[in-house]
Amino acid sequence: MGSNNEELLKSIENMMNTKLDDMEKNINKNTDTQIGNLSNQIAHLSKENEATKEKVNTHETRIESLEKQNKSKESMERNGNIIMYGIKEENYGNARSKVVEILKFLDPEINRFCVKGMFKLGKGGWNAEGPIKVILISPMVKNDIMRLKHKLKVSEIRITEDLSPEARETRKSLAQYSLAEKDKGNKVFMRGETLVINGKAWTLEQLEETSNAMLVDSLAQAPPIPPTSKDNEKPKVGNLKRSNKEISPPLHSPLANKKNKLFTTPNQLNNQIQLNLQQMWPKEGENSITQNKTNQTNSNITNNVNPV
Known part of the structure; x- marks a missing residue:
């Protein structure tokens, strides 16, 4: 089983x-x-x-x-344009005539056919504040105008290039480098979106990289800061051991009696405080009594002195 x-x-x-x-x-x-x-x-x-x-x-x-x-x-389209400031006329025709007149003043060879078109920038009509974009027939005409624009003596009228927002920001940054290099005595001028320094063209990226590298090198070569006399002093460390002597308050302190011992009862402390206050600020009556006693003493002394 x-x-x-x-x-x-x-x-x-x-x-x-x-x-x-x-x-x-x-x-x-x-x-x-x-x-x-x-x-x-x-x-x-x-x-x-x-x-x-x-x-x-x-x-x-x-x-x-x-x-x-x-x-x-x-860029090619903007390369043949200029921006003019300070021109306010009633209509397009008057504004165009004014623009041609100004450009002809700069270069007598310019005529009305050199201006292909123009339009107002900003809000408002032709008589409102705001620049005018002028479209020229060729970049060559634009370059001649930019080269001769210094002949304008009227401060209200200005001529600039037609730049994109990115190009304007680049020009602003390049202008800062241009001022710094001119302060160093270098020959500097701006060509497009580059800065020519002593005959060599630099882009904004190259200038920024060079500046950062020079900053790092200057920081690395900087001498260490010498310690001051205060830094060389060793901090004084107090004696942490508690003294066996009894600490007494100052003589003028209301916490001390004549033997420079601490009061042991509140009544003693209160009495001494009252006494000190009376010595420092005596009452008006006490002042008069003290003064009378002083005067009487002085008179007695005077009477007792024999005349010479």
Whole structure:
């Protein structure tokens, strides 16, 4: 009977082990299948991501190219323009005649055909405050005007180049470097968006990099700050040990009696305070009595002294 039970238990154990092995194989198989599917999906997504990156890079390159073309076109268009300040007329015709008159004063060879068109900048009409953009027939005419604009003696009328907002900011920054270099005695002038220093053209980026590098070098080569006499003095450290002697208050302190001992009761302290106050500020009656006694004493002394 016992052997039959052992055989039954053993067969059950074998059957359970077989089922567990089958389950483990199925789980591993399903896991491998799922991992394989996920790997394929990840690889597919990676390819799509790479393709998307390539498209984005292509679009960015194209956008940069279009922006450069647009800036180049805008720069070429602005290169033949000037901005005039201080001209206020009733209408376009009068303003155009005034502009041609001023430009002809600068260069007699300029005529009305050199001005292709113009329009008012800012709010308001032609008689309002605001500059006028003048479109010339060629950059050569514009360069001649900019070269001769110093002949204008009227302070209200000014002529500048037609610059983009970015170019204006660059010119402002270059102007600061120009002043600094002129203070050093260098020959400086501005050419487009570059600064020519002693015959060499510098862009704003080059000037900024050079300035930063010079600043770092100057800081690195600067000598250390020598310590002062106060820095060399060692701080005085007080004696932290408590003295065995009894600390007495000053003689004039109301906290001390004649023997320089501390009062032990509030009554003693109060009496001494009252006494000190009376000595410092005597009452009016006491002052008169003291003064009378002093006068009487002085008179007695005088009477007792025999005349010479």
